[in-house]
Amino acid sequence: MIPNDTALLVIDIMNPFDFKHGETLAQHTSKIVDPINSLRRYCMKHQLPTIYINDHYELWKADYKEIYKKCHNKTSDPIMTPLQPMEDDYFLIKPKHSAFYGTALNTLLHHLSVKNLIITGIAGNICVLFTANDAYMREFNLMVPGDAIASVSEEDNHYALTMMKNVLKAKIDPTGGIL
Amino acid sequence: MIPNDTALLVIDIMNPFDFKHGETLAQHTSKIVDPINSLRRYCMKHQLPTIYINDHYELWKADYKEIYKKCHNKTSDPIMTPLQPMEDDYFLIKPKHSAFYGTALNTLLHHLSVKNLIITGIAGNICVLFTANDAYMREFNLMVPGDAIASVSEEDNHYALTMMKNVLKAKIDPTGGIL
Amino acid sequence: MIPNDTALLVIDIMNPFDFKHGETLAQHTSKIVDPINSLRRYCMKHQLPTIYINDHYELWKADYKEIYKKCHNKTSDPIMTPLQPMEDDYFLIKPKHSAFYGTALNTLLHHLSVKNLIITGIAGNICVLFTANDAYMREFNLMVPGDAIASVSEEDNHYALTMMKNVLKAKIDPTGGIL
Amino acid sequence: MIPNDTALLVIDIMNPFDFKHGETLAQHTSKIVDPINSLRRYCMKHQLPTIYINDHYELWKADYKEIYKKCHNKTSDPIMTPLQPMEDDYFLIKPKHSAFYGTALNTLLHHLSVKNLIITGIAGNICVLFTANDAYMREFNLMVPGDAIASVSEEDNHYALTMMKNVLKAKIDPTGGIL
Numbered sequence: 001m002i003p004n005d006t007a008l009l010v011i012d013i014m015n016p017f018d019f020k021h022g023e024t025l026a027q028h029t030s031k032i033v034d035p036i037n038s039l040r041r042y043c044m045k046h047q048l049p050t051i052y053i054n055d056h057y058e059l060w061k062a063d064y065k066e067i068y069k070k071c072h073n074k075t076s077d078p079i080m081t082p083l084q085p086m087e088d089d090y091f092l093i094k095p096k097h098s099a100f101y102g103t104a105l106n107t108l109l110h111h112l113s114v115k116n117l118i119i120t121g122i123a124g125n126i127c128v129l130f131t132a133n134d135a136y137m138r139e140f141n142l143m144v145p146g147d148a149i150a151s152v153s154e155e156d157n158h159y160a161l162t163m164m165k166n167v168l169k170a171k172i173d174p175t176g177g178i179l
Numbered sequence: 180m181i182p183n184d185t186a187l188l189v190i191d192i193m194n195p196f197d198f199k200h201g202e203t204l205a206q207h208t209s210k211i212v213d214p215i216n217s218l219r220r221y222c223m224k225h226q227l228p229t230i231y232i233n234d235h236y237e238l239w240k241a242d243y244k245e246i247y248k249k250c251h252n253k254t255s256d257p258i259m260t261p262l263q264p265m266e267d268d269y270f271l272i273k274p275k276h277s278a279f280y281g282t283a284l285n286t287l288l289h290h291l292s293v294k295n296l297i298i299t300g301i302a303g304n305i306c307v308l309f310t311a312n313d314a315y316m317r318e319f320n321l322m323v324p325g326d327a328i329a330s331v332s333e334e335d336n337h338y339a340l341t342m343m344k345n346v347l348k349a350k351i352d353p354t355g356g357i358l
Numbered sequence: 359m360i361p362n363d364t365a366l367l368v369i370d371i372m373n374p375f376d377f378k379h380g381e382t383l384a385q386h387t388s389k390i391v392d393p394i395n396s397l398r399r400y401c402m403k404h405q406l407p408t409i410y411i412n413d414h415y416e417l418w419k420a421d422y423k424e425i426y427k428k429c430h431n432k433t434s435d436p437i438m439t440p441l442q443p444m445e446d447d448y449f450l451i452k453p454k455h456s457a458f459y460g461t462a463l464n465t466l467l468h469h470l471s472v473k474n475l476i477i478t479g480i481a482g483n484i485c486v487l488f489t490a491n492d493a494y495m496r497e498f499n500l501m502v503p504g505d506a507i508a509s510v511s512e513e514d515n516h517y518a519l520t521m522m523k524n525v526l527k528a529k530i531d532p533t534g535g536i537l
Numbered sequence: 538m539i540p541n542d543t544a545l546l547v548i549d550i551m552n553p554f555d556f557k558h559g560e561t562l563a564q565h566t567s568k569i570v571d572p573i574n575s576l577r578r579y580c581m582k583h584q585l586p587t588i589y590i591n592d593h594y595e596l597w598k599a600d601y602k603e604i605y606k607k608c609h610n611k612t613s614d615p616i617m618t619p620l621q622p623m624e625d626d627y628f629l630i631k632p633k634h635s636a637f638y639g640t641a642l643n644t645l646l647h648h649l650s651v652k653n654l655i656i657t658g659i660a661g662n663i664c665v666l667f668t669a670n671d672a673y674m675r676e677f678n679l680m681v682p683g684d685a686i687a688s689v690s691e692e693d694n695h696y697a698l699t700m701m702k703n704v705l706k707a708k709i710d711p712t713g714g715i716l
Contacts, residue, residue: 060627060645062599090597095644096316097346102644107632108597118454126346130312137275139468159338167276167305196403239448239466241420269418274465283460286453289676318647410666458635484704488670495633517696525634525663 001178002143008050010036010042011099011121011128013083014064015055016071021152026075026110028150028157029122033082035148036120037142042179044086049112052085053105053131056093064091097127100134103161109140116141118178125156126148132164143178147148180357181322186293187222187229190278190300190307192262193243195235195250200331205254207329207336208301212261214327214354215299217249221358222267228291231264232284232310235272276306279313288319292313293322297357298349299327304335311343321349322357359536360501360528365472366401366408368394369457369479369486371441372422373413374429374435379510383424385432386508386515387480391440393506393533402444407470410443411463411489414451422449430453455485458492467498476536478506482513490522500528501536538715544651545580545587547573548636548658548665550620551601551625552592553608558689563612565687566659570619572685572712573657579716581623586649589622590642590668593630601628613694623668634664637671646677655715656707661686662693669701678708680715 013036018027044049056062057070064085071080085091095102109117117140119132128149132142144164151157164170171178192215196205235241236249242262250259254349264270274281288296296319298311307328311321323343330336343349350357371394375384401408414420415428422443429438443449454462467475475498477490486507490500502522509515522528529536550573554563580587593599594607601622608617622628632639646654654677655667665686669679681701688694701707708715 046603062630093599095641095648097312098316101313101316102641104597104630104632104639106638110552111632125342130309133276133309133312134280137277137280163304239449239462271418272420272462273471274462281462281465283418283451283453286460290453456674459671459674463559483700485695488667491634491667491670492638495638521662 002042002046002048002118003116004048005114006048006116006118007109007112008039008048008118009099009120009131010050010052010083010099011131012054012123013052013065013121014067014071014080015076016057016073017075022159024073025123025150025152026079028152029079032120032148032150033079035145036083038067038175038179039118039120039145039148049090049114050085050102051090051092051105053092053094053099060093061080062091062093071168097130098134099127099131100138106138113142116143118143120143120145120148122150124151125160126151129160132170134166136168142168144170144172145175145178146172147174181221181225181294181297183227184293185227185295185297186288186291187218187227187297188278188299188310189229189231189262190310191233191302192300193246193250193259194255194301195236195252196254197252199211201271202254204256204302204329204331207331208258211299211329212258212325214324215262217354217358218297218299218324218327219233228269228293229264230269230284230287232271232273232278232282235274239272241270241272276309277313278306278310279317285317293319296324297322297324299324301329303328303330304339305330308339308342311347311349315347317344321347323349323351324354324357325351326353359405360400360406360476361474362406363472364406364474364476365467365470366397366406366476367457367478367489368408368410368441369489370412370475370481371410371479372425372429372438373434373480374415374431375433376431381433383481383508383510384437386510387437390478390506390508391437393503394441396533396537397478397503397506407448408443409448409463409466411450411451411452411457411461414453418451420449420451422509433437440521448494456489456492457485457489458496464496474501476501476503478503480508482507482509483518487518487521490526490528494526502525502528503533503536504530505532539573539579539583539585539655540653541585542651543585543653543655544646544649545576545585546636546657546668547587547589547620548668549591549660550589550658551604551608551617552610552613552659553594553610555610560612561618562660562689563681563689565689566616569685569687570616572682573620575712575716576655576657576682576685586627586651587622588627588629588642588645590629590631590636590640590677593632597630599628632665635671636664636668639676645674651677653680655680655682657682657685659687661688662697665689666697666700669705669707673705677701679705681707681709682712682715683709684711
């Protein structure tokens with residue numbers, strides 16, 4: 001079902017959830033851990049690249065372990081720990097919302113001959129949506145499994161999925177439907 | 180009220196409205212003509228730059244008159260004609276949704292020492308929203324008068340304004356409130 | 359000899375030559391008019407796109423005729439007049455040295471499915487070299503005919519060609535050799 | 538002498554020197570170690586940021602230690618070891634020649650309110666020159682100490698300095714002159 005020239009993006013999953021509505025976002029995010037892990041296993045098995053792109057929390061360093069340490073707490077642990085990147089995964093930091101802004105993501109995707117992106121992570125209506133739009137402008141084909149993105153409010157999440165479907169022509173089938 | 184280092188953006192106002200829901204978008208757009216013209220007059224009087232950024236409809240030419248001609252029809256006339264750019268206005272074309280993607284807009288704004296943007300035009304939840312996000316990532320301060328952007332659906336327009344207010348920290352007062 | 363997915367770039371050929379060493383640059387540029395025109399004819403015949411990219415001389419408008427008028431003088435006439443773009447040519451403005459910086463060039467080239475660039479114009483060691491480097495970073499294959507670029511000094515021109523050959527892996531055969 | 542809003546860039550100094558002319562480049566680079574270290578000490582003392590930007594040697598990870606390990610050998614040791622970044626230095630990877638292409642450098646510099654750059658490293662006529670040009674297009678003021686950049690050939694290094702002085706308006710005084 002998934003073409004060979006596909007990569008999986010995992011956005012902002014290293015997160016302290018220590019801001020306003022952070023607890024709510026963490027609750028919603030806990031439900032996307034399993035779907036994202038299904039996608040990761042699929043990609044590993046089929047040798048498709050998995051690329052984490054994450055806020056750097058003022059570290060300005062693409063050091064997964066330092067970011068993990070900085071974000072780790074009781075709320076984030078059940079999300080971050082099962083979603084830790086594997087040795088072969090790519091791990092990029094992003095300075096702003098979009099995973100394409102001020103990062104090597106576009107160059108990496110071309111280097112890997114990727115044409116299709118599965119976009120997952122948080123928050124669905126912010127970093128995920130703006131990344132999806134930048135990907136669409138760069139002419140990638142998008143899959144955004146509805147059960148693999150989360151937002152503070154259900155309504156926001158739903159709206160983002162609708163936008164990505166209608167405006168960015170993304171496939172938004174659930175994980176089970178695309179694997 | 181409006182700082183000196185401000186520019187007015189007018190997005191995709193040259194438009195044939197000949198697509199699905201185009202008539203509806205034209206109806207909603209007809210209501211933002213007067214507010215945009217108030218903003219244009221204010222900017223002209225205070226010597227603030229007005230920058231049109233528009234789809235080029237496969238012309239790939241930043242020639243306002245050709246684009247006007249290509250888009251002109253009974254539906255678009257009442258919108259496009261009163262909003263025609265003045266001799267001193269800037270007129271850029273954009274190849275994709277965001278006014279910053281593949282354009283000289285960022286360079287022009289730096290050249291003009293602009294720090295604040297008033298964003299107007301259509302569609303509120305697509306090109307306006309994605310332009311606003313790109314502007315925010317580039318650290319411009321945003322004003323988005325709610326009566327100067329239009330979308331196909333009122334709900335979409337409202338949602339875009341809410342996003343721009345909450346996520347992009349835009350001021351969304353109506354035109355009358357910011358002038 | 360030239361693959362189908364090739365475009366011709368003509369850089370900064372609309373030029374008043376009214377700066378220091380401008381007369382010298384004009385003299386050197388007069389010698390590249392014929393080679394560029396051979397390339398243009400070849401591209402027209404084989405339906406390959408020709409893309410002019412030019413400084414806008416503070417007009418910030420991609421209006422070929424206004425730029426021509428602004429640059430026209432006794433020195434520039436013998437260069438600019440025979441090199442005027444045809445109706446179907448693309449004409450972009452650039453705000454800085456590189457034809458890729460703050461322009462829609464990359465998007466246009468992807469839209470046209472272009473993989474190979476023939477780069478011509480002036481000055482060889484400035485705008486041509488920096489454009490070539492940006493093209494190389496974006497993974498275009500480069501042809502830079504040595505008789506179709508000009509610089510103020512012969513040494514500079516030679517150096518730029520050497521750089522483009524050694525660092526950017528450009529073919530630098532003369533026009534006659536690549537057509 | 539050096540304004541407060543200045544950052545030091547150290548380009549591609551983590552390097553195996555295992556390519557054609559690598560030994561020669563290493564010899565030339567060994568002479569710039571002390572000048573770069575003088576600049577680093579000055580910046581540390583005056584709390585100016587030092588930013589390393591380096592090729593990632595197909596690691597695609599901004600992990601200084603892994604890159605150091607990958608590049609370390611008898612030739613590179615006398616260069617890389619004394620130039621190792623400090624805990625507080627920034628360390629970015631770049632996918633291509635220019636330190637601005639596909640990196641967060643521009644965003645980081647804005648975040649740090651930097652307006653002036655001291656550019657050092659290798660190779661002077663390739664990554665340093667193309668970085669300098671990208672910095673110039675983004676309107677940074679440039680200082681490029683002639684004794685803190687190195688190239689394979691002296692002539693290339695000299696040429697790059699001349700280009701940066703004449704075209705990019707860089708100050709090219711030796712380290713002793715700018716500190």
